[in-house]
Amino acid sequence: MTRLSSYAAYRLRVVRVGLMLSWLGLITFAGWSLWRNEPRSRMLITALLAAALLILTFIPWRRTLETPLADILLTLGSAIAIIGLVIVELPRSGTPVGVGYLLVVLFAAATITSDLLVILTSALALAAYSYAAVTPPDATIGGSALLISTFAAACVLVFLLAGGIKSRLHEAGIEIAQFERRERELADKERELSRMYDISRTIGAGSNLGEVLPELVGRMARVVHAELGLVALYVPDEELLRVMSPIWVKGHVIPSDPVDVALTERTLITGAFISSESACVDGGESASDDRLLADLDVRRAVAVPLRVGARRIGIVLLADTPTPFTPQDVAVIESMSAPAALVLDQLARYEQATTEGAKMAELAELKTEFVSVVSHELRTPLTSIIGTLGTLQRPELQHPDPTARELIATAGKQTERLRTLIEDLLVVSRLDAEALPIRTRTLAAHNFLQEVVEAVPGARGHVSLSISPDVERIDADPDHLGRILRNLVENALKYAEGSPIEVGARRKGDEVLLFVVDHGPGIEYRKRDEIFERFTQLQDHETRSMGGTGLGLYIVRGLTEAMGGKVWYEPTIGGGATFVVALRARATGAEASPGSGS
DSSP, X not given: OXXXXXXXXXXXXXXXXXXXXXXXXXXXXXXXXXXXXXOHHHHHHHHHXXXXXXXXXXXXXXXXXXXXXXXXXXXXXXXHHHHHHHHHHTTOOSSOOOHHHHHHHHHHHHHOOOHHHHHHHHHHHHHXXXXXXXXXXXXXXXXXXXXXXXXXXXXXXXXXXHHHHHHHHHHHHHHHHHHHHHHHHHHHHHHHHHHHHHHHHGGGGOSSHHHHHHHHHHHHHHHTTOSEEXXXXXXXXXXXXXXXXXXXXXXXXXXXOXXXXXXXXXXXXXXXXXXXXXXXXESSHHHHTOHHHHHHTOSEEEEEEEEETTEEEEEEEEEOOSSOOOHHHHHHHHHHHHHHHHHHHHHHHHHHHHHHHHHHHHHHHHHXXXXXXXXXHHHHHHHHHHHHHHHHTSGGGOOSSHHHHHHHHHHHHHHHHHHHHHHHHHHHHHHHTTOOOOOOEEEEHHHHHHHHHHTSTTOTTTEEEEEOTTOOEEEEOHHXXXXXXXXXXXXXXXXXXXXXXXXXXXXXXXXXXXXXEOOSSOOOGGGTTGXXXXXXXXXXXXXXXXXXXXOHHHHHHHHHHHTTOEEEEEEOTTSSEEEEEEEEOOSSOOOOOSSTTO
């Protein structure tokens, strides 16, 4: 049963009250006529009025009031009521009763929407009342004129009052209609949010596409009562749509063989994907000519693109519904496709990243193992070569030929360089494997830093020490800290050749800050994080004039973080580069351990 508007409901109530009062008046008149033994002609008229009233009573007013026919029927009913009142008034003498005529006018004004028909009905009532007012033998012209004018004024007043009531009801009807429209919109939004929530819940259904996919498709299929659902994702490298396994069939998860549909094929899913618009088929040749639909043995299906922003990632296909897909069904699926696309896209990206991450981790492990093995294998013969060259450089064993001595010295330098490279590779492999031992000791700051600087070739006379009085000791692994400072000093000597270099230490809170400052060309500040990555060179490969592998600063950061510290780069005031190593200081003092520089 349809819900009537407020004005239609008001008219229906007035019609029912009017019919009830008409029956009451007719029954009263019939009883009074029988009691008075009125002529047969009046009884016949009464019967005709009863027949007309019976017809009006059985009219389906709930539906009729929504049609233009209602005004005509209500006008006829009002006219019949006026005729009945005239018949009642004819045999009477004296002043006519105007209440009945006025009630008819009120009824017409309250139920008839056309102002013209209301005016015609009022005019008819006024004419009938006027006739009843002048017909009695004892009627006077003045008295009749007064009655008629009073009745006319009452009709106008009723017409105005009814018009105001209808206007207010009409406005209220518009407001109620707007409220109901907003209520429907809110209900639609609530259903859409509920569907989006259901879709988002599928993220918790599993950690991969194989687990989430059937749950996701199943939720969409159940909304439109589809028995089959699947997702085909776009593979850009191969220019095709790949049907993902498993597919959803009548609430069951069915594994499927890989099915690839090239974008050049004429199918429902490729057409929807290329056009980026939903598409439907409902049997016919279009379904039988579709390879995928033929393989699935379906003839009624809808394909909706899956989009993440402006990017299309695939198609969702739902099929085998009891009735053809309606525009409302397609709209519902489209509203669910947006969150579904986000879920699928995130899972696909996660799986791809996981796969690539596993491969990268495996390659990194293999590389680290290879570097470690090769470095150990190179280290043994290199130690023998270094020892042999050192022996040949002893004064008593030096070759008499100056060229030979120079070649031996060059070979010694290159082997030392190769030894440093091998040690760097070993340290890198241990850092990557997190297998670097840390042996922390308390070191005398001045002695340790001086020994490190003096051990760097070419540092004497170019590097100065600046140690704050509040830094007497440093808690660190001497081998690792020594390598850190040597790398930083060697870099300063290499890239800031000829400029003064300062190595120092100062206390800041519960940290000891070790720094190496140069006044060379410096480093672009935007590269402050990049320079600590492995194999990073400050110069391009094509124009690089300095040597090095690009592992020095990577080792500096790795060793510093392994000891629980941190390292960073700062531009030197006036130009140059400053590297700061921050290590945590002990809360209580400790005596320096015996040993070199301690």
